[in-house]
Amino acid sequence: MVQLGRHYGTGPASLAEIAAEEDLPRAYLEQLVVSLREVGLVTSTRGAHGGYELARPPETIRMSEVLRALEGPIAPMLCASDDPEHATLCDRSSYCTVNILWVRVRDAVVGALYSMTLADLVPPRVPAVSPSSPRHYREP
Amino acid sequence: MVQLGRHYGTGPASLAEIAAEEDLPRAYLEQLVVSLREVGLVTSTRGAHGGYELARPPETIRMSEVLRALEGPIAPMLCASDDPEHATLCDRSSYCTVNILWVRVRDAVVGALYSMTLADLVPPRVPAVSPSSPRHYREP
DNA sequence: GCATATCCGACGAAATCACTCGGATATCGA
């Protein structure tokens, strides 16, 4: 999907191209790309020979950003959401000790996503040992 | 849900009790507990004054076991499943470099779940600093 | 034998996910 990181630097890529490469319906990609544009991850140029390109170099794009853009705030349960805005605490919030489990899980997920950038996912030639530093650490 | 860890040592607890405490429909709990029994996490005694109890002390029950029992093999995407059995690789398996991302995420989740036991979730009096060792480590 | 339980299987409503459709608007090249 977001493997248009591959095209970075080669000018805008049309959805028709990407659809062909990824074997996904163009109309569907259209929808996805809207979210990406809204958060400023990709820029679009309209008209003939237009298309989309990354707004920043792939190395600087955390996968956590991408996933958040595509699937909304990342939360294993709604009582443990990334976004304080959407964190609706369940009615049991007082009893429920399980919450800390979900928070822990969420942090783990965010950490994993944050530790990888788009650049890590564009088909590398020899990815035997991971290029960047794929350790667990927290988001700022 | 699995807060019948609270009752550990006090004999079997009926679903009616638990339903009342947790404010969940008894019929629903019934369904859940089936999965838990199948994997041997709880034992049941039928008849009057029967009910369910934990098969092992709460400290020895990893949350990863519980979640796996309740929600099946843990996998953010089906191409990155815990259980090799259910790991159906998507048709793009050749192209798809994203897989390693999901595997990374899955490991992070499993690690987080594995680092917590049921005992960590039964309402502790003063849980300020976590009792066991809630670090990130891998499942064997 | 009767009240209290677990067992079992199928069913139903609501939400989510992946995807579609139709058409308006912008831009480049000839």
Place this chain on the structure above:
DNA sequence: TCGATATCCGAGTGATTTCGTCGGATATGC
């Protein structure tokens, strides 16, 4: 200026999953 090629936009559909229901069979203690 025209037309081909794009993005833009918003509503709509179909399958799957999730949470929960219902009815009744079976086992056990008093």
